[in-house]
Amino acid sequence: MGSKMPGLVSLSYFLGVPFLLVLLGAALLHWRQTPARNKIPRAQKRREKALQQMEALAQRLRQQEPDLDPKPILELPLLTLAQKLQDEELSLESVLCSYLEQGHDSTCGLAQFLEKPAAKDGIIVQILKAQGAIPFVKTNVAQTLFSFDCSNPIYGQTLNPLNLQKTSGGSSGGEGALLAGRGSILGFGTDTGGSIRIPASFCGICGLKPTGFRLSYSGIASAVKGKKSVTTMAGPMALDVESLVLSLKVLLSEDMHQLDPTVPPIPFREEVYFSKRLLRIGYYESDGFTQPSPSMVRAVRLTTGLLQDAGHEVIPFSIPQIEYAMQHLYKGGLNADGGATLLEKLEGDLVDPCMKGTVTLLRLPDLLKCLLARILKHTNPRLSKTLEELRGVGTPKKLWEQHSKVEKYQHEFIAKWRSLDLDVLLAPALDPAFYISYPAKASESMSYMGLYNLLNFPVGVLPVTRVTVEDEKELAFYKGYYGDTFDKNFQEAVRGSTGLPVAVQCIALPWEEELCLRFMKEVETLTKNQKEPKE
Numbered sequence: 296m297g298s299k300m301p302g303l304v305s306l307s308y309f310l311g312v313p314f315l316l317v318l319l320g321a322a323l324l325h326w327r328q329t330p331a332r333n334k335i336p337r338a339q340k341r342r343e344k345a346l347q348q349m350e351a352l353a354q355r356l357r358q359q360e361p362d363l364d365p366k367p368i369l370e371l372p373l374l375t376l377a378q379k380l381q382d383e384e385l386s387l388e389s390v391l392c393s394y395l396e397q398g399h400d401s402t403c404g405l406a407q408f409l410e411k412p413a414a415k416d417g418i419i420v421q422i423l424k425a426q427g428a429i430p431f432v433k434t435n436v437a438q439t440l441f442s443f444d445c446s447n448p449i450y451g452q453t454l455n456p457l458n459l460q461k462t463s464g465g466s467s468g469g470e471g472a473l474l475a476g477r478g479s480i481l482g483f484g485t486d487t488g489g490s491i492r493i494p495a496s497f498c499g500i501c502g503l504k505p506t507g508f509r510l511s512y513s514g515i516a517s518a519v520k521g522k523k524s525v526t527t528m529a530g531p532m533a534l535d536v537e538s539l540v541l542s543l544k545v546l547l548s549e550d551m552h553q554l555d556p557t558v559p560p561i562p563f564r565e566e567v568y569f570s571k572r573l574l575r576i577g578y579y580e581s582d583g584f585t586q587p588s589p590s591m592v593r594a595v596r597l598t599t600g601l602l603q604d605a606g607h608e609v610i611p612f613s614i615p616q617i618e619y620a621m622q623h624l625y626k627g628g629l630n631a632d633g634g635a636t637l638l639e640k641l642e643g644d645l646v647d648p649c650m651k652g653t654v655t656l657l658r659l660p661d662l663l664k665c666l667l668a669r670i671l672k673h674t675n676p677r678l679s680k681t682l683e684e685l686r687g688v689g690t691p692k693k694l695w696e697q698h699s700k701v702e703k704y705q706h707e708f709i710a711k712w713r714s715l716d717l718d719v720l721l722a723p724a725l726d727p728a729f730y731i732s733y734p735a736k737a738s739e740s741m742s743y744m745g746l747y748n749l750l751n752f753p754v755g756v757l758p759v760t761r762v763t764v765e766d767e768k769e770l771a772f773y774k775g776y777y778g779d780t781f782d783k784n785f786q787e788a789v790r791g792s793t794g795l796p797v798a799v800q801c802i803a804l805p806w807e808e809e810l811c812l813r814f815m816k817e818v819e820t821l822t823k824n825q826k827e828p829k830e
């Protein structure tokens with residue numbers, strides 16, 4: 296016995312030390328994770344309380360004004376509403392905003408950003424407030440904003456008010472859903488790969504992603520700052536084009552440049568917006584990377600037909616080197632740091648399902664990424680390339696090379712545009728709305744949007760038609776260009792959408808927001824005069 300004891304002691308000693316170390320490690324990890332996660336229930340309680348207060352106010356208003364019908368007010372275009380407010384015919388005070396606002400959190404769906412209220416308003420909020428706007432709500436976004444779904448572990452998933460099985464799109468999907476439900480008249484989002492345009496398209500509203508830095512980006516919360524080859528931009532979302540125009544006119548005042556001198560002093564150029572000159576319009580039905588859904592193609596065909604009938608010239612256009620642009624330049628630019636900044640922001644947090652795929656891949660050791668990329672090279676070339684790009688560019692020299700490749704691509708694209716003497720370009724948007732959780736599974740389809748963040752061109756999105764039964768039938772034959780899981784998931788994502796809105800993208804060259812809006816207005820007028828398609 297006695298002789299066995301030291302052996303047992305030493306065995307338990309040797310077993311115990313690693314065990315204790317593991318235990319200590321787990322405790323440390325737990326200790327590191329706890330603070331960020333702990334804030335989530337408190338945030339949820341705050342939201343619950345705010346909702347109760349809102350309900351109580353609505354109840355009081357209903358009692359005080361039993362005959363009040365808010366519908367005629369909420370259906371007013373922003374321009375008319377602004378006029379009525381100015382004439383004191385109305386005293387409605389509600390303009391939506393999701394940017395840094397004094398005294399409020401801007402979470403980006405991240406626990407780390409909770410309970411850190413902004414010390415002052417962001418520049419866009421300052422200008423809007425100075426012009427009489429009253430922000431009344433901050434809306435939901437995708438965790439980290441690096442997804443085109445709209446879900447996070449704090450506030451949950453935003454649904455599409457037009458079909459509750461579908462997502463509102465993201466990352467600015469709360470704005471999209473609120474506008475589509477007529478809960479607001481103007482909202483703001485940010486766009487690195489379609490986060491203004493995708494919710495607009497999925498929810499049947501309008502959105503504008505301006506050229507980078509035409510509007511101030513100062514005072515906007517973001518999980519990943521510092522990306523240079525893929526531009527993130529702030530922009531408006533609204534129910535019609537006139538509302539986008541009005542918001543841009545207001546924002547492009549003297550104040551914008553005064554408050555943020557990094558923004559060029561270019562006021563809104565009315566003469567461009569109001570010009571009646573006939574346009575030379577390039578168009579494409581497919582970007583050559585993601586086979587479009589049948590309704591995406593029909594939306595472009597319908598719109599080019601109407602534009603041609605109205606006297607404009609339409610010219611076919613094809614995207615140069617799309618695979619290189621999306622796979623290498625876009626993904627490489629977005630993940631130039633190997634995802635380090637994004638992962639840092641998720642430390643100690645719960646990872647939302649909309650981010651799980653990306654985060655799992657980013658967390659793989661580089662060697663494993665490399666190995667998997669090789670294994671998948673022939674069976675799933677898009678995932679293989681993604682894995683390669685997720686390793687990051689490596690060195691500052693490589694980063695500069697990446698930047699200069701993007702510049703070269705931009706100039707090649709512009710040269711092609713110029714060789715055709717185009718004024719603007721018409722393209723499919725990404726739609727119809729995806730089923731919940733599908734944006735992550737069909738992420739490659741964002742090629743239609745991300746390209747213009749890479750190019751840094753202004754782009755507007757507006758609804759032009761609705762999905763028909765015929766579109767749905769045609770979707771059954773969808774194969775995709777790669778026949779991979781992304782293509783299969785895209786087909787599943789857009790199913791069951793009869794009656795849902797379908798949009799187009801109106802694109803102009805950098806700094807030509809006024810021309811972009813003028814084109815959007817033209818498309819809006821022509822398509823609104825159309826008979827609704829049979830469902």
Ligand SMILES: CCCCCCCC/C=C\CCCCCCCC(=O)NCC(=O)O
Nearest residue numbers: 440441442466485486487488489490652653
């Ligand atoms: C099976 C998992 C595949 C994971 C693929 C990960 C690679 C990521 C590549 C493309 C997806 C890019 C999504 C970017 C969305 C950006 C949305 C946006 O505009 N956000 C606004 C903002 O950043 O402010």
